[in-house]
Amino acid sequence: MADDDRPRTEASDRTRRQQLTPPSLERQPLTARNRAARLRADYSRFYRDEAAHLAGFLIMAFGASAEDAWDATQTAFTSAWVKWATLSDSRKARKAWLRTTASRAYWRLSPDRAHLSNDELPDHPDTSLVPEEVMALADGTAHARVMLDALPQTQRLHLTWHLDGYTNAEIATQTGKNEAAVRKNISRALTTLNLKFKAVSHDQ
Structure with missing residues (x-):
């Protein structure tokens, strides 16, 4: 095949593929329906x-x-x-x-x-x-929830946000508290839970 004929053949192939491609497979413009x-x-x-x-x-x-x-x-x-x-x-x-x-x-x-x-x-x-x-x-978190029941509600809420991967600043924004209060609540919650875990381990 002559080199001059190759671009023309490739263009024809593209046209043929486009004609055989169902409309649903083509890239559609972003209409309101799409x-x-x-x-x-x-x-x-x-x-x-x-x-x-x-x-x-x-x-x-x-x-x-x-x-x-x-x-x-x-x-x-x-x-x-x-x-x-x-x-x-x-x-x-x-x-x-x-x-x-x-x-x-x-x-x-x-x-x-x-x-x-x-x-x-x-x-x-x-x-x-x-x-x-x-x-x-x-059912699987029943024991953990018993431990969390020992916490004041705000400490429990902030700790749950913290365990979900949110920063103190993000938690403050979502709960309407300042960042220092969030940090203190999480710290107190963790201290309380740590003491409870130690008490349970000692009893066992």
Whole structure:
């Protein structure tokens, strides 16, 4: 084949491939429909990855039952979907927003929860709707939650944020406290838990 014919042949091949490629496989412009589909897919992936972890956060931070934690998780994700297009693309920032929103939802679902002990809380009617993963998480952390019950609520909340990988500054922003107070609460929580662990080990 002559060299002069090669570019023409390659151009013809490209044209033929384009004609045989289904429109669905071509790179489509970012239309409103495509943008909405991408948002739904992004939200669905994030929900699958994070919903159980969010419920676990509520269980550890507040001693929530699996059922109440799951209710608050669903409420938070519903709110997230409404704002999904405007939320930060940062995964950590999205998780922080959801934790704050779910925490508020948890208390709002039962306004007098603060006046009840865990033993006095009513049974949730929709136990069967809670994913097995969340139920297993609640069962598996029962001992840890007994230890956390010894902490004041603010110390417990800040420690749970800390264990989730957030900095003192980030925790302060999300919980409305100053950074020095967050640092002190985490330090006191860890000291209390350390003393309790030592006491348990000594008893054994």
